[in-house]
Amino acid sequence: MLKQISSGTRAFCAIISLLCIAAIVLQLSMSLPGYADRERTLGGFLLEYFSYFTIQSNLLVALCTGCVALSGFNGKWFTRAGVLSAVAVCITIVSLVYNLVLRSTFHPVGWARVADELLHVVNPVLYLIFWAAISPKAGITYRGTFSWLIYPLFYIIYILVRGALTTKYPYFFLDAGKFGYPQVALNIAVLVVVFWLFCMLYAFIAQRITGRKRQS
Template sequence: MKEKQIKAKQPFLIIGATVTWFAVILQLYLSILNSVESVSETIIRFFSFYTILTNILVALCFTVLLLKPNSRRGIFFSRPGVLTATTINITVVGLLYNILLRQTWSPEGAQRVADELLHVVVPLLFILYWYLFAPKSGLGWKSVFPWFLYPLVYAIFVLSRGALSGFYPYPFIDVNTLGYHNVLLNCLGLFIGFFLLSQLFIAVTKVMRG
């Protein structure tokens, strides 16, 4: 890593951690404030959103790399595969929202701020961090398969809980409206998109490595 990059990394991590935690905490506050459900149910639903879980993952990554870069967790979050997988997941958050969901509602005020931070600012910040600072050695097309674990576990969780509670966080996985057949087809399409996006990131790493 070049000297200028090393000097820029620490301030970047401070900004990234601050912005991401602020966005998550603001959204939690707004969710509780505006919910008609109980606080416990609201919190469970809050943590049922892929957006929230992935932003928390990004916030943890920024924070650990800032405060404990040489710890076991710091070494874990510094791995090329972990950083790239995290970047892909937060990129998915941004793409899904801006392509499929943005037109479905019109948030205002503080909710608009939280919305833009979670779905635009944080994804762009982490993509930029990955591009500028993340190590990219040892990544190949087979590296992507372990990266499917996180979205797969998430899909199993929300579909299982939805079957019990009737709540699905996103319209494209709403079994009540679409039925299992269409939801599973949507999930398959999302996994294919995840794979293709992963391959794009792998291709970028190869170009950057020369």
């Protein structure tokens, strides 16, 4: 269903999209010298860089908000209520996992710190504001949220297959070479449960917001 949006909303969405793109490019430029020192190929570096869930999630945020800024909520894939909500869950997990589990293991400085904060704090917060205040939520059901798990599950499968072939894992808790598959399977089970709980939470919030709008 086509939903018209104001110029202010378009501008806000455009800002989020541009910040995500800027953060991805900035982090890319900060990471490239280190990979070049290891005599890695450019293709191998880019494949590894874009294998991070953080980068992929910020890219999805950029695509969603960019499409809304350009065309409004026109019913196409990246402007659908379910897709926008699924991306909200992904970027929430990115922020929570990094800030609660991984932040103490990284100490970026300078522009690397700027990119780090944009990717893990600023962009997630701005997108959640967009989702809560602007994104359409009509038609979101608890049953429908199971489709939101498809992308994270495919991502995990991809990481495990890629890790088995290259021995490289983007996140330590998925490193089957270091911890073994039984422990990694347990870690994955915990992650899936966390994802599912957030899917349920966001569906609950969406239904509450939709209900209040109908009553007003």
